[in-house]
Amino acid sequence: MTVSEWVEAWWAGRQANKPSTSARYRGLLDQHVLPRWGRLPITAISRGEVQQWATRLAAGKSPSTARQALGLLRGALDAAVNDGVLQRNPAVGVRLPRMPRSEPSPLTHGELWKLADAMPTDRDRVLTLVMGYGGLRWGEVTALRVRDVQQRGAELRLREAVAEVGGHLHVGTLKDHETRTVVLPATVATELASWIKAKDSNALVFPSATRTYLRNGSWRRNVLNPVLEATGLPQITPHNLRDTAATLAINAGASVMAVAQLLGHETPSTTLRHYAGTFPTDLGDIAKKLDRAARTAKNKSRRREGAKDAPTRDRP
Template sequence: MSVQKYTTAKGTRWRVLFTTPDGTRTQKRGFLTKTAAKAWETKQASDILTGQWVSNSGGNSSLAELGDEWIKRKNYLKPSSMPPLTNAYWNHVRPKWGNTRIKDIRHSDIAAWVDGLTTLNGDRPLSATGKRYAHQVLSSILRDAVKDGLIPSNPAEGVTLPRKNKKQNTYLTAAQLHHFASQCGDHELLVLLLGYTGMRWGEAIALTGDDVNTVTRRISITKNAVWVNGHIKVGTPKTHENRTVPIPRFLARRVAEAAVGKGDCLLFPDSHGGYLPRPSSSSSNWFANAAKRAGVYPLTPHDLRHTAASLAVHTGANVKVIQRMLGHSSAVETLNRYADLFDSDLDEVAEKLDALARESGFA
């Protein structure tokens, strides 16, 4: 950096020549005194060294300029993960903030915006999940702007977000699961596998005959088929990691028979040989009707995944085994999701500690 004097029609002025962190040579003009120029130079040098430097003009970029590029960069996400983000951006974030310069976006304004978000037709408040998605998108765009040195801090950080009402997990007993499956007709085997292995719906409908190993009684999960905007998208499992799940012995023969001659053909196709659609929340599909007949309505396919976790816990399986079976990214995720299933373990620990104390003569 250097400070130089120059002359204008209004008299002597001072400027600072400096190089930005990206190597651009630029200057700041118009200082009335050398002292003011030197003070500004010192501040810039300090900000560059500490990583706090912010471009003088970067904050003039509109949110839309950065946001449109941000959405394009998200093409690495799984197809099922994109719609919530794109909907939040195009329906809520861009209409409100698109023409706003990022340096003019204030924390209090964001807080008020989140609090007042409504559905598209404006007839009711947006759900807690919807508000959180909208805030997540705006915050992510602004976070990138901070990293690029366009603004000094992210005004979306620290905004109070509405709490999501956590849905109570539904767990079927083994008897309920078998009774429900018996009401599902041609889908009985699929339902039993979902309830005993914990496969996701998309993983189950993507299975082919080649994925079944009848010798080891294992199923290889390498694919996940999801419906996005009416079209099927086949990709890797949710965590991008392949895994195998065990087939209970009583189901092994039926699974083996179902896989005979299938090869790379779907194990559980629809009536036309294609991917079986996930039962909707409607009360008039085969899944819902079977649940009503079995006395377990309302029930969703994902509740069968919860059921598999519950049955595994009751067999005494440890959390790492359940994590691998369900394909969670970590045991922490498993514990957080199914903490209620492990409550009985606390009583068991207490009993064992009591027995240990008694054996040692301290009780």
Template sequence: MARVWIEDRETHADYVAAMEKWKAAKRAGSKRRPPGRWRVRWYGPDNKGKALTFAKLPQAEAEKDAITARLDKGSYRDPKSGKAAFSVVAEEWYGSLRKQGRTTKHDYRELLDLYVIPKWGDWQVGAIQWQDVSDWVDALMTEPGKRGKPLGPARITKIYRVASMVMKRAVQSGRIALNSFYEHELPHTNDDDEHVYLTHEQVEELAEAAGEYRRLVLVLAYSGIRWAEASAIKVGRLNVDTRRIRIVQNYTDVKGVLALGPVKNHEKRSVPLPRSFAEELRDLTTGRRPDALLFTSPDGKPLRYSNFRNRHFDPAVKAAGLGDLGITPHKLRHTAASLAIAAGADVKVVQLMLGHKSAAMTLDIYGHLWPDRLDEVADALDVGRAAALAKRDALLAA
């Protein structure tokens, strides 16, 4: 049994002195509360003595029972630990990030500074209630963002998740027992509406319109790699004979500074190339060093997304008559997935090609593209049932 007890401080010298001081202040007009007579004392899991005072005995008894129960069940948290400011925990959480790339950390920092800390920074983590969070989500959905425009569902979800990760840190560090950023209904992101699936013919028209970057467009549209990965492909990681590209690194562009780093989720992989254009990539490797970039800007430097899109990709989209589709270099990734699925690729193959963390993630995004096979199941059941009935009839006839 945990050791928790209540002290009556009525005769304690410090309590008597505090009461005299309070009475004098009250006569002078002070409205502050009197010192607590009843003190709950206990030893926490760290074997250090702790105490809380209460004005009334029933309050002290209720706290004693609650602390005893938490100590016995192993769910105890020091009441004072929940007084840490959200901003303090947020900086601890951000400083502890190890696996995230530069772009992800930059996005987290931006959301913290623009939306999360301005709202919750001065709050004690133990004081944030579920309803407080629910009201905040409502406000994000109805009030304009920092740029004066309504926030989209995906943006709201990202803001919420950053705040939730901070509070998860507060739970893990023992400051609070429960994360109040939990099981809130968030706006539907409508991700499917943002997907664009080009046909083989449309891909070819776009590639032809891209001129010198025809082969890059084809790689994006048929391998499903991300733009940051495509811009970091090195000559030595392309094998035309086996029709494979090894994806090991990517470029991140944060505040105008390009940096080469590991791929997203650290998912190194090899992606396939269709035989129909793989051979066209061979001359990009001829006479070049293995560590040279496969695709570069006209001056031989790494490709920047904004430059490539504004100067080459968007004009090609318009020239190919695809301007009304909202196609971007990144959205060619969706085309690669849809064409692979239409060609009969299973979910595991598509997952590996795209570099998703799991097949479940691939199904969440592209599951609707796989053909409905329910009739196949029904037909197979029919075959089994017919065989069983035939066997039964044969036995009855005998």
């Protein structure tokens, strides 16, 4: 059996992912895994060859691409081991360079409001503020319906997300498959409540001109990029508005857990991986406290040593 034959059988039997995830994984298989391994017998793969392939892929593409492609190969070969086709998985134990931490590119409060004020329509203005303070993903904010806006705009109940795959839109659950609630500042909530006033409860909050789901590429090209150029603001993407929401929340004193809940991260470790440099460390204050304690202990130690070394007077 060739690797290609086994991988195709394994792929057909896998639990279904979200359409966007399935498309990304299928692309990795077709572009990187099968061209290298597909024609080989599944028993002819060595760990050294897998290591060389993954290392070259990380250098030529990116550590992220190599990690995902290696993960797919490892998963397929794990299944082969479980089915008795292989005695061991040659992709286990392969090491890759550490992935560089992506640095967020947030806007300040002032820059966010400057961007919102320059937007050509009320829809775009409110959309910018909701993303900039609510931290919603693009697929979440564009799937938002009027019925999901509660407490006069102060709370958003996120239930669905839209994903664009190969030019087609797919509506499904959120990234972690769980609904969540996002709380907005009162200033933004007031603008959102005014925007959706008199709209049908089933209507999209931020529809396109044709009353369908707003597409990321179209909005960036026709709205965001021209406004950024006209205002001289940093060149950002809609995802950077999510960075903005996280950073502004952290600067306001939000904990790691609170920011993870705001962004819909599955674990706080994901939040730390992306925003560790944004959280205050208080290392300076800690060093000062340690220094005070160290000085006190040092002085006490010297006094004790001095008392031991002092000469004793003869008693009469």
